[in-house]
Amino acid sequence: MTQVRADDRIAARVWEALAHVADPEIPAVSVIDMGMVERVDVAGGRVRVVVLPTFTGCPAVPQIEADVARAAQAVEGVVEARVEMSFDPPWTTDRITPDGRRRLRDFGLAPPEDGVPVLIASIGLPDRARCPFCGSRATRAESMFGPTPCRAVFYCDACRNPFEQFKPV
């Protein structure tokens, strides 16, 4: 029983530590903000963290894996930390937390619009984005492909700035 309680305390500390592990490509948000941490299991001080990659081809994945392992390892009471990357369940942009969305916006990257369902079967243009600079919705999609696999390029007709959106998946 004592061991179980000790493990629970370690798990809570690991979650807290992971809130400070930044996304290497978008340092304004953490892996927790992005909803990438699926679970933290602790048994006898041994930690297993399951992380969901955002985009399959994201080159930052090995970096994230190493950063998460290092952060978990540094938590008091942790004997060993193991990180597992998984596609089950698939990471989707719906997992980004409200804090994460706010931080993305402050960083200058439009978050995927709330309440816009991402239907796999429909191939509709996910062209809704709110300008992160002036807040206008008078924006248009210029290209669904940007400087990284997760970014689309938009233009704001209100403040006449180009901006990027975190692509809904």
Place this chain on the structure above:
Amino acid sequence: MSEALAAVAVALADDELVIGHRHSEWTGLAPHIEEDVAFSSIAQDEIGHAAALYTLAGAIVGRNPDALALGRDPSEYRNAVLCERPNGDWAYTLARHWLYDTAEDVRLEALARSADDALRALATKMRREERYHLLHAGTWLERVAQGPVEGRTRIAEALARAYRDALALFEPLEREEEAVRAGWLPDASTELRSRFAQRATGQLDRLGLPTDIGAVADEAAEFVASSSGDLLAAGPAPPEPAVASGGGGRRGRHSADFEALWEEMTRTYRVSPGATW
């Protein structure tokens, strides 16, 4: 037994890696900056999907994913010949892109029902990303189809040239029967091929592009279907579809263009296996 699952994953990874390599050849050279970025990004997605599939297969056969991707001889690659064709002009690039991504969506839709948990999860994930590729290819096809006659003619010719190769994406995979029996591959390739042919010709029809490439298609489909039937029956081996008409990739037969692509794609790995940067 589960080596049949690894064989399926490797064939699909080879498709993704090789077409990803072709797409990446547009980096720095595409007709305009947005397309340069788009093809580079699509290439990155495809190569990322290949890496995930090689990782899945490598865990089964006990091989490093990099060694699977870059440490094999050309005859060991199981990609369809369509993927290795040179980019040619912009019309061929778009036609191949559209046919490949339409075919891939048909296949991923099936694999998202796979009895293997890891493959099912990966296919589900890939499909969410591939949506953007289909959107890209579909937007271009529509734009060209509704544009001036020169573009329409050139895209129609390119589609006719690539269509037979695209059907050969659905040549039976190695150890496919085992994979189908186990439910890893929920639908047989012949079934996926007719689903693809129907969807592709249906969309071309809606866009007002010629669908008589379907005639070539039916003929090719007939040919492959009867040859696989013959394989089951005792008798002389049926003639195999030639590489020139897009066949053979699933059995490791490739065009001379693949040799050149392989030379370039694997050069760094061959010079220094295990190099990191």
